[in-house]
Amino acid sequence: MPETLMISIDERGVARLTLARKDKHNAMSAEMIDELTEAASALGSDKRVRAIVLAGAGKSFCAGGDLEWMRAQFQASRAERIAEARRLAMMFKALNELPRPLIGCVHGSAFGGGIGLISVCDTVIASEAARFGLTEVRLGLIPATISPYVVARIGSSAARSLFVSGRMFNAAHAKSIGLVASIVAPADLDRAVDREVDEFIAASPQAAARAKALVRSLASPITDEIVESVISQLADSWETDEAQAGISAFFERQRSNS
Template identity: 65%
Template sequence: MKLQTIRYAIDDRGVARLTVARPEKHNALSALMISELTDVAGRLGADATVRAVILEAEGKSFCAGGDLEWMRQQFAADRPTRIAEATRLAMMFKALNEMPKPLIARIHGNAFGGGVGLISVCDAVVAEHGAKFGLTEARLGLIPATISPYVIARIGEARARPLFMSARIFGAEEAKTAGLVSMVVNVASLDAAVEAEVASFLTAAPGAAGRAKRLARSLGTPITDAVIAATIEQLADTWETEEAREGVSAFFERREPSWRA
């Protein structure tokens, strides 16, 4: 399969660089990108030569969240279609979360919505000082449903609740305090810091590293198929509210929603 929205390469050490590559769209998650990330997560997870994976992005942003056209299609779709699309997105996060390799994120620019979801499934996250984060769904009258199990597992309910509810933008230092980010560095030091994280994982036996990751997941917040399905149902319910219709309409019409007028 020829990849169109992402690319990856594996070096002699067995370190894969997985790059989201829609810079003109701020690496927003389209239906195709969701499919390609799911597929490649499976490939890298099954490849015995891969020791670690770096998740990075082209352009000015790490990931702006959901693609506008994908969002527009969900707005016009019926409930079964919305559930099917949300399930595809949820399975992408599940595939990355369960990949039996160390997954290290290199974060620059903005990471909003689904971008925070991508960060939350990583094992280590190195961000530049100027990076901005936000769980911005409530601004549209929506909720961060499919990413929520991974965000809660990463930062805990107490940290997540105000961020989910306010949808505010926050900086890299606050993200580190919350536990979303492992390390914050100057942009000039970003690549070196990522390499240092990778080197620490390469000292572990590959099979043991994968088993240790599975062990940690088994002892943490359970993210079962039932939990995933429940979050998708809540998202489908939210899409059917008047607030969601108003919020998404206002977004596409480039105006303030009624609750901010």
């Protein structure tokens, strides 16, 4: 049984994949990354599953990278950082290539890797109170591993603005750039997701899988070479003086606030 996820499948064949580190705002640890990769494989091959809802327990959808996971990267060698970045990249690849519809249910905060998760969903319903941010540059880093999926989702114009500024944005802006498909009142989120699920499970499962593959084949391909390039660029950014200073200051603030 996974430690960082909750997985259930109802009588309709709708799987609910819930990030379950609510005390950490569902920040992604190495364990969660591995468990999400395994869940993608298991649910994608389970013939009972017609659609998958990706959600977060507690107050947030996903706050990005876990603090301890980041601390380990700060202290790691280049080879170790590349290995961890590849682990993360393979998780996003597995979720992106799921042969089942993946529907995002987003509330609270979605930062960094959380936006990566949103970007590999086929559609996303968000609470109008949700907050978003790609704040890596404020630590001296770049949103490298998630970037192929985020750019594919929102386009290079919106990505330039958000990647380079690192600013926070609200659900209305997320909808305007195509990151989420619709926004609803917090109390209506689950009902809105259920309505969206009904639309997806009305489709033939095999045709839906082929349609997802068709869209990927017509879009700009996210090749192995692109994945390896962004992994290397992330490792490069970790080695800069800016990143070392920014991450050190971040950890110091965390200690002061604890």
